[in-house]
Amino acid sequence: MIFEFETQLSTDGWMGALPIPEDIADQLTVSKIKRVVATVTSGKNEITLYAGVIKKKGMFYLMCSKANKKLLNIDQGDEVHVSMHEDTSKYQAPMTEELEAVLLSDHEAYELFEKLLPGKQRNIIFMVYGVKDSQKRVDIALNAMENLKIGNNNPMKFEKLYP
Structure with missing residues (x-):
């Protein structure tokens, strides 16, 4: 199942957070999906993000590191498009x-x-x-x-x- 949504980069202390809409977060919870592969797009910039779905203070989100924010050329409050699906690979990470x-x-x-x-x-x-x-x-x-x-x-x- 592919989940697509628009979200704004927010802050979680020292890192960026990409909030996941509540309806999608509910589906992730029901399906017990904890790790995802997400394509994050901002304008002409695009990255592939291998991430855990994090829940903090009742909110679900993906972390966006400083390096990834730089690659996307985004700052707090900027909107991005996210397309993600469950990471079903053996290690749930990109094996080289x-x-x-x-x-x-x-x-x-x-x-x-x-x-x-x-x-x-x-x-x-x-x-x-x-x-x-x-x-x-x-x-x-x-x-x-x-x-x-x-x-x-x-x-x-x-x-x-x-x-």
């Missing part, structure tokens, strides 16, 4: 070819990765996904797997093990 190749080539790392909580798996996936250069993606994926092998299961505290 580089990370997938590292996981396929290292069985021990794959097993450790699979034992992580879904949120930590997504942290690693987004850590790799956020890098543009393919070789750097490989390096970050290898570094992440080496951290898992030495028992460091917290992606936020990974050490840089390669020069």
Whole structure:
């Protein structure tokens, strides 16, 4: 099911929030949809947003980071068009070819990765996904797997093990 709506960028402290209309939020709740892939459009600018549906103070919304606001060229109060659907992918995040190749080539790392909580798996996936250069993606994926092998299961505290 695809959900489409117009919304205005609002604030949630230090980040942007894209409020989800109540009727759509009700449908998401009934369908138990917690993660979505959204195409967010502002004028000629468009991004794909892999996000969790957040509920805070009775409101449902998607987070829009500072980097995404810059890509969309929007500020608080600006209107955007959102088209979203449930993220049904295995990890509910955009798996890169580089990370997938590292996981396929290292069985021990794959097993450790699979034992992580879904949120930590997504942290690693987004850590790799956020890098543009393919070789750097490989390096970050290898570094992440080496951290898992030495028992460091917290992606936020990974050490840089390669020069």
